[in-house]
Amino acid sequence: MRSMLKASIAAFATTAILASSAFAAGHSEKLTGDLKIFLDTSNPAPRATFEGLIEDFQTMHPDLNIETTIIDREAYKTQIRNFLTANPPDVAAWYAGNRMLPYVEPGLFEDVSDLWDDELSTQLASTKSAMTLDGKQWGVPYSYYHWGIYYRKDIYEQYGLSEPKTWDEFKANCQTLLDNDIKCFTIGTKFLWTAAGWFDYLNLRTNGYEFHMALTNGEVEWTDDRVKQTFANWRELIDMGAFIDNHTSYSWQEALPFMVQGDAAAYLMGNFAVDPMQTAGLTDDELDFHQFPMIVEGIPMAEDAPTDTLHIPANAANKDNARAFLRYVTSADVQTEINGQLGQLPVNNQSSVNQDDKFVVEGFEMLNNASALAQFFDRDAPAEMAKAAMEGFQEFMVRPDNLDTILNRLERARQRIY
Amino acid sequence: MTTALPQTEYDPPKSSWWRRNQIGISPWLFLAPGILFFAFYVIFPIFQSFNVSFYDWDGLGDAEFVGVENYQELYWDDAFYTSLWNNLLWLVLYLLAIPGGLFIALFLNQTVTGIRLYKSLFFFPFVISQVVVGLVFTWFYDPTFGLLNSIIGTFGMGPINVLGDENYVTYGIILAGLWPQTAYCMILYLTGLNAVDPEQVEAARLDGAKGARMLWYVILPQLKPATFIAFVVTIIGALRSFDLISIMTNGGPFGESRVLSFYMFEVALSEYGFRMGYGAAIAVVLFLIMLIFIAYFLWSMYQEERTR
Incomplete structure (x- = not known):
């Protein structure tokens, strides 16, 4: 047959x-x-x-x-x-x-x-x-x-911030915003994949494209120290309180008002987010874009596309x-x-x-100018792995202390799936 | 030379096979469409699902026989236990709809002007779609803009992110589900209360019964059939709590609000799931849980018939 x-x-x-x-x-x-x-x-x-x-x-x-x-x-x-x-x-x-x-x-x-x-x-x-x-x-x-950081230009200007090129500038900007009661980033993780955008970029910048592809192809253990380093960088932002509260309740569209109303200053998103933000009333003077900054020097900048x-x-x-x-x-x-x-x-x-x-x-x-293009976490990794991992990312963003449990679970999933 | 003799023997009237068996067959003929569909769409898939649960199959390609491997994996799967626990929570807490419905029914069982309007308003949540109920409660619970947090905010309590917190999420969804389910139980009890024998109530009153004792010893026993039906529909409602979860949290945060039926859907049929065998294994577990209740219902109905 x-x-x-x-x-x-x-x-x-x-x-x-x-x-x-x-x-x-x-x-x-x-x-x-x-x-x-x-x-x-x-x-x-x-x-x-x-x-x-x-x-x-x-x-x-x-x-x-x-x-x-x-x-x-x-x-x-x-x-x-x-x-x-x-x-x-x-x-x-x-x-x-x-x-x-x-x-x-x-x-x-x-x-x-x-x-x-x-x-x-x-x-x-x-x-x-x-x-x-x-x-x-x-x-x-x-x-x-393309993916990248869409930010409120007017808010950045108000506090004298410029587009960050490095991880330290990125965090310093964020700290300034937080000191003024503005969240650095809006995000809605109800449908999980938005958190994968953060993981993609943090991992691409921390460990580079080759490693990221090896990980999504199941060739690297999730409990690897390099993966842990990516999460450690992520945790710096989480511990600062960079992301809006209660993001698990929102879809990516429901997270937009925080940015439009100025409660949050930036959004890591794909270019499709521009249209709804413009429709919501943000002009080109208020909305701008910058590349996700470098984290580890010497790692070529790859992008999600x-x-x-x-x-x-x-x-x-x-x-x-x-x-x-x-x-x-x-x-x-x-x-x-x-x-x-x-x-x-x-x-x-x-x-x-x-x-x-x-x-x-x-x-x-x-x-x-990108050194390489990744598709996106749930297109680079097989569907089952993507689902399990994205759930882990969401849990990590809420309960960063559970990281070891999450990584062990993902490692078990990896061994089964590939 | 012979002449045709007149027939002398008794000749029974010519009767077809159909005429002879008509009475025996016709009930089966009437039942046939029902039985056929039931067998094809309910019984057969149950066995199919048992069968599929022993395979590793993506729904499209070749199925590979893996024995009880799917069940072994279930045994080690944390998400499965979360779902199972949530299913139990649903089963137990959903039963609150029965006393809730009873008390609303008792409250509404009086004759004042406009009572029909009040009754229909109380019944309203059952008429609207579960999806709408889910959406309404999602907005109600919204941690930033929702009514709930505005209300408790006036009492100086911090915002609660009901649907985004793994400790509250299932209770939050069950509460949303109780709203229409209570209305349903209420209508069952309202019809039941119509059938309560006024003479017995009169007699009890002469004997000095009132309040809680009247309710417990006179009214409730007469409402037993209504209670039974309310119990059945509530259990069924709790086991198919799929749509509320899907619309309110999509199983999140990180899978903490999933029940077995939702987990099965995610594993086998959703965007990221292609594991029919694993999904079937979950379905089998869910079926076994349901079987307990089905057996109980059948048994109690059988008892009912016998005592009659």
Whole structure:
């Protein structure tokens, strides 16, 4: 049964490759038939962006029957398993890195290495490794975004603070703020992953990218002294009282008002947080961005830059059309356009970023100078490990004395999972 | 040459198999859809779940037989014991809805103008969705902006982060759950009180019974069927306390408010969980707990039937 399945997938793949090379020959040909697209872009801006994008694609191919379904972003994460097996679309949105593994392993994602020809591989070089598992590519990126510290410029100026470059400056800034009854950082850990952002950066700055990747790949023990050093740095901030109280009760959106109202001065977040903060009334004079500061000198600065991706399910019915769509989305012009609207960064290096958006410009420069890019903790580590670890991070932020218990538990989990 | 003789033997009226067995079969025919669905959607999955709990399976790929390894892991899993303990807390504390509902019902069982309105207002929390109840209580408990902390703040008490503190969180959610559950028990008792025999009450009154003694010796025994149903629905409510937990804390902080059903969902079906076997093992444990109550309910119903 299994081998039959494999054989049929292989057969599929070869016909698909043949078909796509035929397609490449007649590039300008109009597509016909159906194209079913499932997306998780349920927030207002991304939704509008993709609706516009698909409309343009429709205008190029008037005979193509496109059917788009946009699913709530959180619900999508649990539904994807079902629809990939039962009722697969032709194109599905997902994330890069190890997060693809649960669908690549059972053969639910199509191998799209054929799309990654020399030209595209050069243009999308920065994310190729994140799309590669077992030496093949399993999808294409359409956007990525930077992480860093968003801070209240007006509050910093009021107390004579400047963007910190080192860990000591970082803590000194924080102490000044605390002395004036302002919390340094807002955070909402109800859904856990926000705490992983802190861990990612503290670990990247304390131990470097290579170590961080080894840890998320399960090659290092969680009880290792280097991991403990990361937590010791984190604890300095916790013991200062740098984070808002009761963060376990809030989602990341619910933690925003603290910053908007000036009760907290900064937020470690992805660039998607800018839009809601601007909507809440913060102007460009009040809101600014800086890179997470250096902790240990000499460790190259790596950054978190999660990549959003599109994939073709292995059981899709219209793979040729899907490939054409993926090719379209990765082209330089389209990337420029959609990421301008998304307020994120284009992956294609021929694209340009929206020069009017200072957050995007600054982030783009930061990522270009980064020594390496991590996806994000829950995309770099396997799902189960991510869940266990993020729960540990949350517990640590509330009960830092439990660190040893937490690390032992994570170590047990690591031995079981990998 | 023979002539056809007139038939002399008794010939029973031509009756089909259906006609003969009609009375025996028709109840089964009526029951068939129910039995079929019950077998397919309840009985069969129970056995399936027992079976899956012996495998290591991600729900998509090949299942690997691992014997009792899932149960062994459960035995060492702290999160499992937290969930189990919380389940017990739910079972015990949720029963407070029964006396609560009884007293509200006694209070509302009078004839004054507008009593229908009061009754419906008291019943209201059961009508609204559990999700809404959860949201309302989440805002009520909010450590910074919530009503609870504003109230206790006026008495000079510090803010309590009910849903973010591992010591209070389960009690906080149970309290939210008690609100609609008490309303449900109340309605059960209100209908029960309608059926209380006024002559017995009259007789008791002549004998000088009143207050608590009247309630305990005269009213409550007559409310026994209502109490039984209230007990059943409350236990069931406590065991399926999933939606409140999901909406109020998502199992947090660090998993301290999980119950078995929520833990099972997280392990097997949520964003980060792909372990069907482990989830099934939790489900089996939950089923065994339920089995105790199911057995008790069946037994007491059987006793009831026999004494009648």
